Amino acid sequence: MANPTIHFEEALGSAVTDKRIEVLRAVQQVGSISEAARACGLSYKAAWQAVETLSNLAGVTVIEKVVGGSGGGGAELTKEGLALLQAADLLTVARQRALAKISRKGQPSGLSLAGVSGLGLKTSMRNHLPCTVVGIKRSQGVARVFLALAGGRVLVARITYESLQLLGLRTGMRVVALCKATAVVVAPKIVVAGSVNLFEGRVMRLAGTKEASEASVQIGPGLQLVGFTEADSGLKRNQPAMAAVEESAVVIGLLG
Incomplete structure (x- = not known):
């Protein structure tokens, strides 16, 4: 065989x-x-x-x-x-050697080697948000992981205990938060209840059809959250907007 x-x-x-x-x-x-x-x-x-x-x-x-x-x-x-x-x-040895070589050559101010490591991450999810684990709360078989984004805003991901263990998540760890654009609701104003992340920002881009438009909302320094808004929402570029995504829709990935 x-x-x-x-x-x-x-x-x-x-x-x-x-x-x-x-x-x-x-x-x-x-x-x-x-x-x-x-x-x-x-x-x-x-x-x-x-x-x-x-x-x-x-x-x-x-x-x-x-x-x-x-x-x-x-x-x-x-x-x-x-x-x-x-x-x-x-692969571990090769990666360590490559990152050491990059460090020896020097890097532009503000460039994160952890971020460079994450460039190889390829998924169908539109939203990739670098962040830092700032808290973990465990309850009833699941864990809520609190993630600090650039600018200080906090995103929460709801995952299983098993995923928490396998990823080895801990406070201070650099990770990337991911979610599909279809999981993000964008509107001029959103009222939420329960396990939902809500962000205020400004519309940077709109593109779509008569039924719905894809909207890119700037929620922090260098951070864009892509989602969908109803065609009749009245949103326009450069206007304030809100974006909502459920905690269970946020996926956590490891960097390099």
Whole structure:
């Protein structure tokens, strides 16, 4: 039987700083998903989620169960899982060398190396907002992550405990917040209740049809939030506007 193709770029093309590779490495060392979860400070469910995500992205099975051992069974890396782990290590070393070289050459004032690392992030989401984690509140199986944008405004993302663990989020960490343009409502005035982010800004661009218009709203220094407004909203360029996006529609990504 032909060897399966490992999709390295899909599995490792974005930041490898989250817990997924750490879980894979721990499984190799301790031979058990439950023990690997403990070693990484994760729940058993989160550890399995990490393994399943890597398998889906790589297009191959990365671990397999083995009979015997502590508790009557364990797990070990497949040869594809081992190759993926080795590739992750090579990418980490190469990235560190590249960033060190950039630092030695110097960089223009205000240019963030973390931001440069995020340039490789490619998604269908129109809104990419660099931010800093300033708070985390846990309640009823979910976590509300408070993210400070440029200019001091705060955006809130609602994610699961497992995602919080796998991303290794903590206060002071630089991340990127993402959301689809279709998840952002733009209007002259918006009254919200519940778990909704609301921003005031100024319309910078309008383009659309008779039914709806895409609107770009400046919400802070160098920050544009793209959403949609009804065609009869009366909004025009350079006018004040409000933009709303639900907390559950905000996705958090890691930078480099």
